[in-house]
Amino acid sequence: MLAMLKKEIKEIFRTYRWLLLPCVFIFLGLAQPLSYKLMPALLENANTPGITISITALPSPEQVLASVFGQYSQMGILMIILLVMGTVAQEKNSGVAAAVLVKPISRANYLGAKIVAYTLLTAVSFTLGMVATGYYTNILIGGFSVGSVVLGGLVYLVYLLVAVALTVLTSTVFNSQVAAGGSALLGLMALTLLPKLGVYTKEIFPGALVDQAIKIITVHSGEPLKAVLFNLMLILIMLCAAWYSLNKQEL
Amino acid sequence: MAIIECSNLRKQYGKVNALRGVNFTIEANSCLGFLGPNGAGKTTAIRILAGLARPSGGEVRVAGIDVVNNPSAVRAKIGYLAQTPVFYNWMSGEEYLLFCAELFKLPGREARTRAGELLETTGLKEAGKRKIGGYSGGMKQRLGIAQSLINSPEVLFLDEPVSALDPIGRFQVLEIIRQLKEKTTVFFSTHVLNDASQICDEVVILKDGEVAIQSGIAELHNNHATPVFDVELEQISEGLLNSVKAQVWYTSHAVNGKLLTVVVNDVEQAKLELPKVIINQGAVMTKYQLQTPTLEQVFLKVVKANARDVKEGN
Numbered sequence A: 001m002l003a004m005l006k007k008e009i010k011e012i013f014r015t016y017r018w019l020l021l022p023c024v025f026i027f028l029g030l031a032q033p034l035s036y037k038l039m040p041a042l043l044e045n046a047n048t049p050g051i052t053i054s055i056t057a058l059p060s061p062e063q064v065l066a067s068v069f070g071q072y073s074q075m076g077i078l079m080i081i082l083l084v085m086g087t088v089a090q091e092k093n094s095g096v097a098a099a100v101l102v103k104p105i106s107r108a109n110y111l112g113a114k115i116v117a118y119t120l121l122t123a124v125s126f127t128l129g130m131v132a133t134g135y136y137t138n139i140l141i142g143g144f145s146v147g148s149v150v151l152g153g154l155v156y157l158v159y160l161l162v163a164v165a166l167t168v169l170t171s172t173v174f175n176s177q178v179a180a181g182g183s184a185l186l187g188l189m190a191l192t193l194l195p196k197l198g199v200y201t202k203e204i205f206p207g208a209l210v211d212q213a214i215k216i217i218t219v220h221s222g223e224p225l226k227a228v229l230f231n232l233m234l235i236l237i238m239l240c241a242a243w244y245s246l247n248k249q250e251l
Numbered sequence B: 001m002a003i004i005e006c007s008n009l010r011k012q013y014g015k016v017n018a019l020r021g022v023n024f025t026i027e028a029n030s031c032l033g034f035l036g037p038n039g040a041g042k043t044t045a046i047r048i049l050a051g052l053a054r055p056s057g058g059e060v061r062v063a064g065i066d067v068v069n070n071p072s073a074v075r076a077k078i079g080y081l082a083q084t085p086v087f088y089n090w091m092s093g094e095e096y097l098l099f100c101a102e103l104f105k106l107p108g109r110e111a112r113t114r115a116g117e118l119l120e121t122t123g124l125k126e127a128g129k130r131k132i133g134g135y136s137g138g139m140k141q142r143l144g145i146a147q148s149l150i151n152s153p154e155v156l157f158l159d160e161p162v163s164a165l166d167p168i169g170r171f172q173v174l175e176i177i178r179q180l181k182e183k184t185t186v187f188f189s190t191h192v193l194n195d196a197s198q199i200c201d202e203v204v205i206l207k208d209g210e211v212a213i214q215s216g217i218a219e220l221h222n223n224h225a226t227p228v229f230d231v232e233l234e235q236i237s238e239g240l241l242n243s244v245k246a247q248v249w250y251t252s253h254a255v256n257g258k259l260l261t262v263v264v265n266d267v268e269q270a271k272l273e274l275p276k277v278i279i280n281q282g283a284v285m286t287k288y289q290l291q292t293p294t295l296e297q298v299f300l301k302v303v304k305a306n307a308r309d310v311k312e313g314n
Helices: A003-014 A017-046 A061-084 A089-094 A096-101 A107-140 A146-173 A177-197 A199-204 A206-219 A225-248 B042-049 B071-075 B093-103 B108-121 B137-148 B167-180 B193-199 B217-224 B238-245 B267-280 B295-303 B307-312
Strands: B002-013 B016-027 B031-035 B057-062 B078-081 B155-159 B185-190 B202-207 B210-216 B228-233 B250-256 B259-264 B285-291
Touching: A003 A017, A003 A107, A003 B093, A017 A061, A017 A107, A061 A107, A061 A146, A061 A177, A061 A206, A089 A096, A089 A177, A096 A107, A107 A146, A107 A225, A146 A177, A146 A206, A146 A225, A177 A199, A177 A206, A199 A206, A199 A225, A206 A225, B002 B042, B002 B185, B016 B042, B016 B202, B016 B210, B031 B042, B031 B193, B042 B057, B042 B155, B042 B185, B078 B137, B093 B108, B093 B137, B108 B137, B137 B155, B137 B167, B167 B185, B167 B193, B185 B193, B193 B202, B193 B295, B202 B217, B202 B295, B210 B217, B210 B295, B217 B295, B228 B267, B238 B250, B238 B259, B238 B267, B259 B267, B267 B285
Parallel strands: B031 B185, B031 B202, B078 B155, B155 B185
Antiparallel strands: B002 B016, B002 B057, B202 B210, B228 B259, B228 B285, B250 B259
């Protein structure tokens, strides 16, 4: 039962994914409080003639923390897609998926192990990134409510997990890593952008998680429950779709 | 007891008929050579037998279990090695074997013993701790055999296990298979009949998605490796050919320069009469030889059923 999960986790370690993703999240996170802190000094030193930019006040620690999500939603998501897109596609392509699945292990177990492993990797990387960001925000900008950040962070984590599940799905459907990565990116963009057209969908589709997370951290209020439940269901549907697709495939 | 039964096995890929009704039965603890030219459908058939592909029609039973309806029960009893063995290259050979053992739920200690034994028999004891990524083709092939044996399978499916190897690697792998067939049924495909005839008890020759021949090796010799007459003449005239064709024992002939090859249905009779016919036509023989074809030639004859017609047209 755990053989496949052990293999996935070992692979994440041996291929240095465990180092790569946390580093990306930590650096992206650190860059926010640092740049906000240094911005006035940088602008003063630039001393461009003819242009005067005056910064009246530093953003609040909460705003700095919330601004990290903007970074994670771009570079962070991209990195996740890059790391996950080959997980099934590449194994199908090389033939190692057939070598493994000809042995007595179910396809659900095979996919489940991948989901669990990459969910863990994403959760740990994101947590480390947030801890580093929180630590430096506290030092450089000021104190904040840890509870709100944890809650907001949990809501935002669901958004990242949607990306993981979607990439596992596209990786299962397609035989090419590039097609898997590309369609995961397009799919996520569609899931984030299209709902902006309607009022109701705006409250539940993945983009709503980001909005709610920011709200929770900056103004300590928000109604994330609907969006969280909907997106957890979306993740489940995507995983079932991946399982269905893999079951139909001849390896 | 029949351990593999295929009846009317069919597989279609779009409009291509890869298998068009394959029937054969294999007894337990035998070694079967699954032969055929490239594209005959060998890999497709093996993949169906191993439960990796679904047939378009027909029935397949391995170790008495229906492969289509109950693939997971079959998986526990078989070993499978694909044409090009692939692994997780970041693992060591030993790690990969232990991973496979875990998939079969072997207890830890048993798994380690089994992995050690298999590394030993496949000559990978030294290399076991090294990353698979650095293995040579021959080593990968041997590791492939080792991983297919981790569960002591009842039936072992090997898809072209020696085709990509150099003569030494080929010899090593055939030797391993020879030892295996005492304990397990080995089903291996190849397009080289010589490999099969060295270690197999039986062969199935597949051609265009159909079984052309299923036969024991000895019977294959007796029934299909019939002798032919090779006669070299100073000149081959139309009259000579006509009078050879007129004989009751005549089956077919081929002309290649000054060499006349005559296939007959009654060797004893032809031995007596063929020289007479030639001499009566006033032809001058420079060489006369009765030749028994090799199994390789039999194989070629079977897979090129129309080759004889082509020759007759000459």
